[in-house]
Amino acid sequence: MDLRWFLLALFLLGCCFSPGLSFNGEMAEQECPDECDCHYFRINWVTDCSDSNLTEIPYDELSMNVYVLDLNDNLISEIEPFPPDIKMRRLQMADNRMTELKKESFTGLHYLIDADFSGNAITKVDPHVFDDSAGFITLELQNNPLDPVEGPFLSISTLHYLDISNCSIETLNDHFFDNISALETLDLSENPLKVINTRSFEPLTSLETLKMNHCNLTTISEDAFLAQHNLKTLELSGNYFVRETNWEIVFSKLTLLENLDLRNSHFNHLTATLFDQNHYLRTLILAENDLSEYDVGDTVKNLANLETLDLSYCNLTVPLSEDTFANATKIRSLYLSGNTLFASDLLVALSPLTNLQKLSLSKCGLRRLPDTFHKFKSLQELDISHNPLNDAFVKLLAPLATLEYLNMGYSNLSYLAPTSFSKMTSIRRLVLSGNDLNNLEAGLFGNLTHLESLELNFCGLRRPLNATLFFNNFTYTDLTELQLAGNPLRVSKTGPLLPKQLSRLQTLDLSNCNLTFLPPDAFFWTRNITTLVLAGNHFNSPNDFHFLELLPKLEVLDLTYNNLTSFAPKEIEFNPQISRLKLIGNPWKCQCSVADLWDWAHMEKGDLSILEGSTIRASDVTVGKLKRKRLLVCNYDGRVSLPIIMNKTAPGRKPFKQQQRTISASNRTWAKYVRESGCEPSPVFLHARATRSVGYISAEGVHMKLAQHAPNTWASAIINASAIYAVLITVIGVLFVVTKNRINARHADKNN
Incomplete structure (x- = not known):
């Protein structure tokens, strides 16, 4: 005690x-520049100044505790030294107007770990630019027109990740990577390298992933990867290789290679001994190469550990024989889409692959299926979409009792017999999209008692699913996702939209269904819905949303790209569980309803990120991805003059430092409009904020x-x-x- x-x-x-x-x-409130939106992301202070037409960094207004500083999409051309003692970890300056990275610009940034300068006009980088950042590990410079480099490019001993793709690099000198030997991931894609004939990679002994996709490569020297003993992933897709490359010697150096991607690289030099030294190769992607003259069986026969083989769109003309995969029986995933295949060849070629789990035969011109599926006792995923199969083939799939995913989309189907899926009781995801199935037979989905996801997008359906498609008086407890996007649905003014059997439904996609309304009792039987997608329809009035009152568990509501000009928190007062509200793409008016939604998210829900497009997201700070968030924007009425904004600040909102501001454009982000508007928060939200500020410890x-x-x-x-x-x-x-x-x-x- x-x-x-x-x-x-x-x-x-x-x-x-x-x-x-x-x-x-x-969380303590930190400093925030006027033109920025600041908030906590998890426990880290984020200053989001992106897309703000800034010509310089607001140094004097930055918090010393800023963790992420987002300056993407501005007009900044120079970087002055940051304030001393700033604790910034990540700096994002993509899509600005910088031309050079100088060492003095980053002096004193002792805590900096990651930086993104992609999409600028940078031609020069000081090799010692991050000398003061002892723990610097990630640098993104993609999409900059770098000048030719003589000697070492950088001197960062801790660097692990470097992206210099699409940087106009034509040659790599022998010392290019000398001082970044700890590098583990290197992306050189989309540089016009043409030839790799130097030993520039020799210092990179720790390299595990190398990407040189779309580099106009025609040949690679035999000793290019002499020191890459730890390389596990090599991507060379989208190049123009010719026969001069001695691939057997090149690959023989990479004894630990696990993943090789040669997609669409004009690679057509297959030999029987090509991968003799690559005993750990598990994934081989040869898709989109012209392999019409080769028997792929000769090449893969020694890859005893191969698990994934992609031969999609390879123009295979040598018939697949019973020996093609005879020695590669560990293959679990086989992709043959886009080749002209015949059911008779597949019948014998696929026979040894008794452990096959994933098979893709999409766009193979198949008019019938091989009678071999009874051998695949472990097959879990099958894609036979985009084949002119018509209707008489399903009986061949009946033995697939273990099948969990079946894609028959866009297969020219117009009729499915009631017994089509009667034996596929393990199916969890069924895709029938793109077929003209406006008349679905009674009992069609009756036996699919483990079905989790049903996709019927663009099937010409004029009415939602009815009860006769399922077992009567049976609840399909696993069926939690239904996609009906792109169907010209005709919805009655009253009555439930879906039958009682789907009462456990959690995700419903009704996007692009030409909807202008849903009846108030649309979800009478489906009150467990947590995600409702209504994007791309024609809702234009808040009075159209009484159907939300029957969805107390709703967490995600997608109303993007409708015709809404206003939307009040009262429309979702019966949905206390909402954690994501998607409203981007509507013609919002800059009025106090915008501020009300902002205050609802900020004060009542305690999390602005609920409003998608209001704050930075995890994907916006993820290394190696496009960090371009779509924003919530509104427009002032163009028929009246734009107001002069005084320094009026409502409770809970940070005031402008400037005493007076004049609006110069009608288009505003929601964050800026809320600060400018002076709209008073509702007493309800102020009370909610006060209530949340009281805690209990037991x-x-x-x-x-x-x-x-x-x-x-x-x-x-x-x-x-x-x-x-x-x-x-x-x-x-x-x-x-x-x-x-x-x-x-x-x-x-x-x-x-």
Whole structure:
């Protein structure tokens, strides 16, 4: 008991002085430039100044605790030194106007780990640009017109990830990578290298992933990868290789290679001994190469550990024989799409692959299927889409009792017999999209009792699914996703949209269905829906959303690209679980309904990211991906003059530093409009914010209510801290004395 009270006191003391937390248990407000949106992402302070027409970095207004600084999509051409002691970890400056990276611009950035300068006009990079960043590991420079480099390109001993794709690099000198030997991932894609005939890769002994896709490569020297003993993934897709490359020697150096991608590289030099030294090769992608003259069986016969083979769109003309995959029986995933194949050849060629789990035969011109599926006892995924199969083939699939995914989309189907899927009781995902199935037979989906996802997009359906398609009085408990996008649905003014059997449905896609309304009782039987997609329809009035009242578990609502000009929080007052509201692409008017939604997310829900397009997301700071977020925007009424914005700030909103601002454009992001508008938050939201600011801590049934008052100044913070510190020290002292007295008393009892 005593020890627990002592630990509780220490815990409270630690909480009060945790970095980034105010003394009321909430995240402390940090500095934020006027043109930016600032918030916490997890526990890190994010300053989002992207797409703000900035010509310079607002150095004086940055918090020293900024973790991510997003300056993407601005007009910045120069970087001055940042303030001393700034603790920035990630700097994003993609799509600006910089022409050079200078060392002095990044002096003092001791905490910087990642930086993104992609999409600028950078021609020169100082090799010592990040000397002050001792833990720097990721640099993205893709899409910059770099000048030719003589000598080492960079000097960053800790660098692990470098993306210099599409940087106009024509040659790599012998010392290009000398001072970044710790590199593990290198992307050189989309540079006009043409030939690799130097030993420039020799210092990269730790390299595990190398990407040289679309580099106009015609040949690679035999000793290009002499030192890459740890290379596991090599991507060479989209090149123009000719026969001069001695591929057997090139690949013989890469003894640990696991993944090789030669997609669409004009690679047509297959030999029987090509991969003799690559015993660990598990994934081989040869798709989109002209292999019409070769028997692929001669090449793969020695790849005993091969698990994935992609031969899609290879113009295979040598018939697949019974020996093609005879020695590669570990293949689990086989992709043959886009080749002209015959059912008779597939019948014998696929026979050895008894352990096959994934098979793709899409766009193979098949008019019938091979009668060999009974051998695939473990087949889980089958794609036979985009074949002119018509209707008489399903009986051949009947033995696939283990099948979990079946794609028969765009297969010229117009009729499916009621017994078509009667034996496929393991199917979890069924794709029938793109077939003219406006008349579905009764009982068609009856036996699919484990079905989780049903896709019927673009099937010409004029009415949603009815009860006769399923077993009567049976609830399909696993069926949680239904896609009906692109169907010209005709919805009645009253009545449920879907039958009672689908009462466990969680995800419903009704996008692009030409909907203008849904009846109030549309989801009478399907009240467990958590994700509702209504994108691309014609909803234009908030009065159209009474159907949401029947969805108390709704978490995601997608209303993107409709005709909405306003949407109030009251429309979703019956949906307390909403965690994502997608509203991008509507013609929003800059009016107080925008501010109301902002306050609802910020104050009542406590998370602005609920409004997709309002704040930075995880994908916006992910290395190696396009970090271009779509924003929520609104427009002032063009028929009236734009207002002059005074420094009026509603409670809970950060004021502008400038005393007066004039709007110069009618298009505004929601973040900027809310700060400009002066719209007063609803008392409901202010009350919700106040309610959330009260916390409870419990220890062994004792509840300690902590009234939380956010400090407004450093002075008040210090006073609060001193008071709390004094109280906790007193508590700890008392506990220590009590504990000591009890121990002494126990010793006395023992002595007596």
